[in-house]
Amino acid sequence: MQATEATLEAKRQIEICNACRYCEGYCAVFPAMELQRDFTVTDMSYLANLCHNCNGCYHACQFSPPHAFSINLPKTLAEVRLETYAAYAWPQPLARAFERNGVVVGLVMAASLAFVLIATMLIQSSSVLFSAQTGPGAFYRIIPWGVMAAVAGASFVFSILALAIGAVRFWRDTKTTLSGPITLPALKRAAHDIATLRYLGGAGEGCNDLDESFSQTRRHFHHALMYGFLACFASTSTATLMDHFLHWEAPYSWYSLPVILGTLGGLGMTIGCAGLIWVKIATDPAPVARRVLGGDYALLVLLLLAAITGLALLVLRATPAMGVLLAIHLGFILALFLVLPYGKFVHGIYRGTALLKAAIERNRNALVGEG
Numbered sequence: 274m275q276a277t278e279a280t281l282e283a284k285r286q287i288e289i290c291n292a293c294r295y296c297e298g299y300c301a302v303f304p305a306m307e308l309q310r311d312f313t314v315t316d317m318s319y320l321a322n323l324c325h326n327c328n329g330c331y332h333a334c335q336f337s338p339p340h341a342f343s344i345n346l347p348k349t350l351a352e353v354r355l356e357t358y359a360a361y362a363w364p365q366p367l368a369r370a371f372e373r374n375g376v377v378v379g380l381v382m383a384a385s386l387a388f389v390l391i392a393t394m395l396i397q398s399s400s401v402l403f404s405a406q407t408g409p410g411a412f413y414r415i416i417p418w419g420v421m422a423a424v425a426g427a428s429f430v431f432s433i434l435a436l437a438i439g440a441v442r443f444w445r446d447t448k449t450t451l452s453g454p455i456t457l458p459a460l461k462r463a464a465h466d467i468a469t470l471r472y473l474g475g476a477g478e479g480c481n482d483l484d485e486s487f488s489q490t491r492r493h494f495h496h497a498l499m500y501g502f503l504a505c506f507a508s509t510s511t512a513t514l515m516d517h518f519l520h521w522e523a524p525y526s527w528y529s530l531p532v533i534l535g536t537l538g539g540l541g542m543t544i545g546c547a548g549l550i551w552v553k554i555a556t557d558p559a560p561v562a563r564r565v566l567g568g569d570y571a572l573l574v575l576l577l578l579a580a581i582t583g584l585a586l587l588v589l590r591a592t593p594a595m596g597v598l599l600a601i602h603l604g605f606i607l608a609l610f611l612v613l614p615y616g617k618f619v620h621g622i623y624r625g626t627a628l629l630k631a632a633i634e635r636n637r638n639a640l641v642g643e644g
């Protein structure tokens with residue numbers, strides 16, 4: 274990662290914080306910085322992804338603007354985070370997509386929708402597309418299994434590959450300053466912090482989601498989105514296994530595992546996305562980095578549309594609306610897989626990786642202290 278205006282500004286602020294240490298109980302950033310005396314640009318990449326934008330240090334800080342020190346860690350670290358996404362992205366020419374991510378996501382969404390809708394209309398006669406299809410294989414009578422598997426499978430594999438390469442690049446860069454090996458206790462500690470979104474709870478009373486008062490609002494919406502997304506993924510995986518190995522073709526009954534997981538996941542994603550959009554609109558703008566907002570909103574809107582169209586497809590699957598809804602939903606899923614490696618989603622992966630490094634450092638430091 275190269276030095277930039279944002280990383281140098283972050284380094285200046287981190288050095289002041291490391292002398293002050295007033296906010297050390299707030300999040301994972303402060304305990305991590307306190308283990309160091311000197312900081313590199315790579316350290317900024319690591320610390321920026323440990324920050325989860327709780328705004329706690331901004332509201333607590335006696336040196337925030339208009340003080341001459343002008344400390345605003347949530348804003349500055351958010352800008353560095355955006356630069357880390359681009360720095361580790363694969364393939365690199367697409368990294369520029371992060372710069373105007375809101376516009377890029379909008380264009381990819383429109384293109385994916387148009388592609389799937391037009392392709393469906395070319396494949397299918399209007400008498401089939403606009404008539405009710407029921408019973409096993411109903412979806413494949415609209416879009417043949419091979420076409421659906423090729424579009425969803427290719428975009429999914431591309432997305433996973435791009436995300437994995439980005440994660441490896443991030444880990445390789447940040448582990449240059451790692452002081453010990455990966456251990457089981459460190460893995461367990463990081464997994465616990467990730468699964469519980471521990472730091473979104475602040476020091477117990479929550480984060481400064483909207484203003485200087487504490488709340489758990491963002492943490493709850495974040496949980497709903499994360500577990501909703503995972504439930505939808507589990508639903509699709511289960512349906513794929515049932516189709517391939519049991520030769521049990523969709524659509525499935527309301528009481529089947531894929532439908533239960535998909536319904537819970539879709540509802541969780543809808544509540545989570547709508548709630549997080551509301552928090553972004555209502556929050557105090559002073560600690561917010563405006564540069565990152567377009568991409569954040571665009572990804573949340575895309576996730577929300579994918580969830581809503583999935584639920585609508587579930588409810589209306591036995592009606593003549595199913596054909597067009599299926600194409601629209603597939604269009605949003607295609608767009609989602611294509612943009613996931615170039616937006617805020619990568620923070621989830623980099624943050625998990627940064628939490629692992631933090632757990633290794635803290636466990637090792639505790640052992641050294643005991644020794």
Ligand code: SF4
Nearest residue numbers: 290293294295296334
């Ligand atoms: S954010 Fe302000 S109060 Fe908190 S550690 Fe940094 S300088 Fe100190």
Ligand code: SF4
Nearest residue numbers: 300324325327328330
């Ligand atoms: S905004 Fe929150 S998570 Fe980020 S450095 Fe400040 S206290 Fe830590």
